[in-house]
Amino acid sequence: MILQGIEETEGETDILGYLFGLMLIYGKWEAKSKELNSIKIQIPLSGQHLVHEEDFDIIIKILQDKGIFLKADKLPNKNGITYQISSNDYELLEIFAQWYEAVEKFEKISKRVFTEEMKTKLIEFINTNAEIPQEGKAEVVKQLEE
Structure with a gap:
């Protein structure tokens, strides 16, 4: 088990890995003094990419059903929306911090x-x-x- 509710099956680890990748590309670590508090991911969706809004909704729902605390907001802008995902779920933060450790080590969750x-x-x-x-x-x- 990777974390409570998430098994080490291909599909579930793929979803977490995908979310981690989005975090690296579009995200921001909310940390202070090496203490990781939360993450925020802001994905710009416009034009033909607006069709992915539903895909993100599905991913968020799957992870929420597994007990991971995630919040998703859709912020309209002049070109489409910004799909915003945020979490302060310590179990998720621990996994992401572990995966990110080669770049930066967070001392506390x-x-x-x-x-x-x-x-x-x-x-x-x-x-x-x-x-x-x-x-x-x-x-x-x-x-x-x-």
């Missing part, structure tokens, strides 16, 4: 630390709060620990 801390606190709260019903508690904790 900010959302990962925060998410892991919140997950630990939530599990502790669920396990210690007497007001939470026992029914289904084990399944919820198990899901959070994955």
